[in-house]
Amino acid sequence: MVPAILRDLRWVILWHIVDIDAFEPQTAGTSGDELHANAAGNDAVRTIVHTKRIRPADDAGAIRDHAQAAAPSAADLEAIARFEKTNSLYSSPEVRRFAQGGPAPGLPLGNTVSEKRGRRFFEDVPPNPADGFTSGLCSHCHSGPLLNQTNEFAKDFIGLPIPKGERFISVNVSEFNDMGNPALEYVFDKGTPFEFHVVSPDPGRSLITGVSGFFNLIVENNPVPLLSNLNAFKISQLRGLRNTGPYFHDNSAKTLEAVALHYTKFFNVVTGGAIVLSAQDQQDMVAYMKLLD
Secondary structure, three states: OOOOOOOOHHHHHHOOOOOOHHOOOOOOOOOOOOOOOOOEEEEEEEEEOOOOOOOOOOOOOOOHHHHOOOOHHOOOOHHHHHHHHHHHHOOOOOHHHHHHOOOOOOOOOOOOOOHHHHHHOOOOOOHHHHEEEEEEOOOOOOOOOOEEEEEOHHHHOOOOOOOOOOOOOOHHHHHOOOOOOOOOOOOOOOOOOOOOEEEOOOOHHHHHHHOEEEEEEEEEEEEHHHHOOOOOOEOOOOHHHHHOEEEEEOEOOOOOOHHHHHHHHHHHHHHOOOOOHHHHHHHHHHHHHHOOO
């Protein structure tokens, strides 16, 4: 039986299906660090100034972190813990066995012609200009047992030294801001030679790390921290994806079809039109994503 506190949050919990580190202690927010909001002469833009990097504040853990209004009670935590031990937590028996130390689940082969075509987007293969870079296109950031990390070919595809196993990246959800959320101005490293201003509806991981990536880019000639912090969010695992909508950190994609449309726009923009996903490509991607358990 699903605990009462999870009845409305069940798919939120399932979004983290055996994402083991989602249940480990994480930062509890910005408590104890200096965040200042100042009027910027514009009703639509405020300035958030980071004066130092944010460090873990306590050992509360992810569940307490994710409580929006109040921390769950001891009874709630006990109920959640019991639920996590049931088979209902997992999207498939294969994922359950993997969580218990068994073999990693593989990619389904697909049954229909569309599903089989869609599989090629998720296979761990190097980028291939001969097919418009579409083979392995999704796997560059959705690889590993839970399809939630970069693979060894990401560096070749992106053209940057992205390490295998990276868990944070930007796919332009904040940049596009399809939800029309209000933008704020964020100031990083204020008062230093590397002061950096960003206007964003949500700068993502940068709010936790305090890292904009500007310093790394200018001083170290290393663009990776910029890509994995600014407007970057944790790469979502794809097992059970069809049950976990809406999608992206701002819920801007209500369906998997909308997800495919977002990535069509994303790849077109970031490659200057070099990667074009057809309507059939999008249908095939969606058909395959619905198989992932």
